[in-house]
Amino acid sequence: MADLTLSVLRRDGDAFTEALTREHYLAASGHKPNADLQSIYKRFAHILGPAALELTRDAFRSSTPNSEEWRSARALLDWQVEAYASRELAELDERVIAWEAGAVVRLPDGGEVPYQRAAVDMSTEPNRQKRLALDEARAALVGRELAPMRGERLQRERDLIESLEIASDYISSFEALSGVDLRGLATECERFLRETESMWADVHSAAVKRQLGIAPGEATRADALAMMRAPQFDPYFPASEMEPAVKRQVSDMGSDPTAGGRITYDLAPRPGKRSRAFCAPVRVPREIYLVLLPYGGATDYRTFLHELGHSLHFAFMRDDLPFEFRCLGDNSITEGFAMLFDHLMHDPGWLGRYSALGRPRVPEYRRAAAFEELQFLRRYCAKLLYELRLYGGDISWSSLPDAYVDILSTATTFRYRAADAFIDVDPRFYSARYLRAWQLQASLRDVLVAQFDEDWFRNPRTGPWMERELFGEGQRELASEMAERVGAKTLSFDPVIRAIEAGLTAS
Numbered sequence: 001m002a003d004l005t006l007s008v009l010r011r012d013g014d015a016f017t018e019a020l021t022r023e024h025y026l027a028a029s030g031h032k033p034n035a036d037l038q039s040i041y042k043r044f045a046h047i048l049g050p051a052a053l054e055l056t057r058d059a060f061r062s063s064t065p066n067s068e069e070w071r072s073a074r075a076l077l078d079w080q081v082e083a084y085a086s087r088e089l090a091e092l093d094e095r096v097i098a099w100e101a102g103a104v105v106r107l108p109d110g111g112e113v114p115y116q117r118a119a120v121d122m123s124t125e126p127n128r129q130k131r132l133a134l135d136e137a138r139a140a141l142v143g144r145e146l147a148p149m150r151g152e153r154l155q156r157e158r159d160l161i162e163s164l165e166i167a168s169d170y171i172s173s174f175e176a177l178s179g180v181d182l183r184g185l186a187t188e189c190e191r192f193l194r195e196t197e198s199m200w201a202d203v204h205s206a207a208v209k210r211q212l213g214i215a216p217g218e219a220t221r222a223d224a225l226a227m228m229r230a231p232q233f234d235p236y237f238p239a240s241e242m243e244p245a246v247k248r249q250v251s252d253m254g255s256d257p258t259a260g261g262r263i264t265y266d267l268a269p270r271p272g273k274r275s276r277a278f279c280a281p282v283r284v285p286r287e288i289y290l291v292l293l294p295y296g297g298a299t300d301y302r303t304f305l306h307e308l309g310h311s312l313h314f315a316f317m318r319d320d321l322p323f324e325f326r327c328l329g330d331n332s333i334t335e336g337f338a339m340l341f342d343h344l345m346h347d348p349g350w351l352g353r354y355s356a357l358g359r360p361r362v363p364e365y366r367r368a369a370a371f372e373e374l375q376f377l378r379r380y381c382a383k384l385l386y387e388l389r390l391y392g393g394d395i396s397w398s399s400l401p402d403a404y405v406d407i408l409s410t411a412t413t414f415r416y417r418a419a420d421a422f423i424d425v426d427p428r429f430y431s432a433r434y435l436r437a438w439q440l441q442a443s444l445r446d447v448l449v450a451q452f453d454e455d456w457f458r459n460p461r462t463g464p465w466m467e468r469e470l471f472g473e474g475q476r477e478l479a480s481e482m483a484e485r486v487g488a489k490t491l492s493f494d495p496v497i498r499a500i501e502a503g504l505t506a507s
């Protein structure tokens with residue numbers, strides 16, 4: 001085999017990502033019965049093996065910190081480390097996937113629910129006793145069978161990454177590879193939890209009393225799933241209006257919603273199409289798919305806007321950026337753009353103009369949406385704090401379930417279950433990317449309002465600016481660097497808190 005160089009790695013990395021994403025798109029959208037991933041991995045084995053890992057590790061170590069070479073090497077090494085762990089853990093992952101596909105939750109009354117449907121059933125079950133019984137049975141099954149496998153995966157992944165000696169331990173290795181200061185972010189999360197504590201206690205206890213008729217301390221995470229659904233607004237978000245309304249808004253903003261034909265909207269029903277929405281950046285920036293099965297309802301609109309943000313980001317990226325800045329890098333950026341668009345669902349001007357909600361109902365909807373967001377964000381802050389404990393090594397593995405229940409229940413006021421301590425964990429600190437993205441979208445919104453007014457989303461000057469200043473740059477920068485470049489304040493939760501307060505008090 002010819003010598004592996006960084007330019008070969010870039011060229012074949014591009015081809016590998018395209019093949020893998022295309023296969024994933026075709027299978028998940030129902031165009032193909034199964035994804036044939038094994039042959040792709042075999043074809044590209046030369047860029048996924050020890051030689052590629054070694055090459056990128058050397059490049060990272062030998063480049064000058066903060067230089068352009070170092071930035072490239074960091075993204076490439078981060079990718080290689082993930083590929084290495086996935087390869088080593090492939091067999092365990094396949095066991096977990098097979099378990100999840102076949103597991104059945106058995107209820108005391110003899111009823112059976114496929115494991116994968118349990119969460120949806122809990123959120124739609126109006127009878128609280130039935131909901132809790134389902135959660136009880138689910139947690140018992142998970143604790144017995146899934147938790148040991150997931151716990152093993154977490155420990156093995158940690159050991160694998162630490163053995164690469166990128167930094168002194170798992171957390172520091174992640175920080176070195178991602179550029180995200182996890183411990184600094186955790187301090188911000190603690191402050192966010194403190195600063196929104198009394199606001200949350202007020203809205204949580206009022207909502208629990210009103211919706212469930214029980215004392216606030218009794219409500220569980222299963223109750224939270226049911227409470228957050230808010231189906232009463234669904235009629236005002238009809239499936240048939242979603243695509244035309246959102247495309248009209250992007251056009252009003254001075255952008256082409258198809259990015260010159262590079263984005264394909266795959267919204268048609270098809271046998272075998274997965275119900276979960278996704279964006280498939282097959283060939284960035286030339287061939288992007290936004291895939292969704294529209295049912296209608298507020299959640300669908302939000303998901304569509306989220307995937308649209310990803311799609312516009314990929315489709316308007318500069319073609320001449322190297323592979324690592326188009327396809328790799330800090331995902332807080334793409335998640336930040338996705339959230340910038342899904343947060344239009346909190347904007348009274350946007351709701352009044354592009355949904356069927358009607359202005360009189362907007363304040364009530366905004367209050368419900370802000371309640372859901374505050375719950376979600378407090379949960380994510382707690383997840384990061386817990387995940388740092390999990391990998392920190394200063395509490396024993398057997399004490400982690402108690403720590404999980406304590407941290408998550410305290411932050412959300414919903415009671416969590418110990419069985420989920422190794423299940424409810426985002427791989428490789430993805431929770432940190434989401435938290436940074438939350439901060440980024442709020443900061444970008446402030447910049448957009450200052451430059452293009454409150455209704456920036458329909459100002460024809462906004463789109464061209466976004467394409468050039470935001471989407472075009474790909475993921476060469478970290479979220480914090482991008483915010484600084486476009487004149488936003490240092491990333492923090494302050495603008496997020498302000499927006500949530502405005503939503504909760506909307507009238």
Ligand SMILES: [Zn+2]
Binds near residue numbers: 310334338
């Ligand atoms: Zn996303």
